[in-house]
Amino acid sequence: MHIDWFVFFAQIVNFLILVFLLKYLLYGRIIKAMDDRQTKLASQFDEAQRLRKEAEDAAIAYDKKNQSLENMVEDMLNKAREAAEQTRRELEAQARQEVDLVQQRWYETLNLEKKSFLENLRRRSGAYVYDAVRRILIDLADGGLEQRIVTVFMERIRQADEGQVSLLRESAAIETGIVIRSSFELSPAQRTLLEEVLAPYTADGIPITYEVSPVLVAGIEMMVHGHKFSWSINDYIDSLQERFSHMLKEEIPSLPGT
């Protein structure tokens, strides 16, 4: 156990050299690298935190924007729904108007057809009745239906009440003439009979004009200064038309405009 003093001092120097070299080559560099890394990591961490904060802010802003867009879309949808509903109502009202118009036209057409049908019916009925009655009268009587019509018409003039007689007298006094319309051509004998019946109520020289009117169907009428004396099967046909019309109304009770 002895100490070599040269080696002793040499070891001290060696150790001091080692401390110096390691301080320069090892500790200083390693510590610096570690500190640099720590600084870099800290800065990266700060950067990451900043980016995360930015991302969170961006996400919040995006959510707000998204929410506002959703609200906007909802508003637009509501407006579109309201507009569509309004358009639907307008179109529906327009369609109703058009339907009403078409219905009105249809009703008018139907009324016209009904009127035409009734007119046609009246004519045909009148014609049939006239024809039937004439044949009945021909079969039952010795004269024709025209003669019977003339006879009935003359009988009416004879049996006229006071008011009608005075009215006939006043009208006949005016020199405008008398017009006698009939559904058939009056024979000269029938005309003579009529003039004899009218003679007591008319002045001499009053012209009597005879006309044939198929509208009367089967009848005779006398026009004197705007007043009319008539007998026609039309009266009965009118009655028949009225009943027919009534029956049609019962069949089509809801038709407006009838």
Add this chain to the structure above:
Amino acid sequence: MEILSLNQISPDQVILWQWGIIRITATLMYTWFIMALLVMGSWLVTRRLSSDVRTTRWQGVLEVVVSTIRNQIKEINPEDPGHYLAFIGSLFLFVGLSNVLLIVPGYVAPTSSLTTTAALAVCVFIAVPLYGITKQGILSYFKEYFQPTFIFFPFHVMGEVTRTLALAVRLFGNMMSHDKVIAILLAVTPLFFPIVMHALGLLIGLVQAYIFAILAMVYIASATQAHEEKTEK
């Protein structure tokens, strides 16, 4: 080839070259070998250091070693561990590597020489007042030797000397005895048992290095923190 024979206690006794009082002994040769190993290794690793997250494995090893030493220093003296890192770290690395390389056949640890351990202990002996004076100032530091009364001055001085002596002898005793035990065991039972003792020697060597470095730090810390505790009060 046996450099150190069994009857030679210290590698200082193996003189490789001599010129006057200048003698190159096995202690010096192995010391330079250890120094070269440490310096070259440090230079090779630290010449291309990376401050990125990805580093080389050797850089990782050195960072672990340095940060562990720094943490150990911080546990004893939390204030500015970097100030003591070079001294304490070099003590640990030199003693540790000297002891660990014992497993290499033909190698003789410089720490199994009392001259080396005494030199290191003297370095600690000198470093303690240097750090103390640097920290506290010369008057304040030397005033500690007279606390609580001047009668304690010789005891303080004796304490300094004896703990330095203990530091040197503890390391020398452990390493020298282990070296000799291994040599004797190799002669007696050349198979298996010396291997176990070598493995144990690795542990002993690292523990001794740790103890040497930690005690040095404790001495330095006691010299620097005594003043701080006073100022805190």
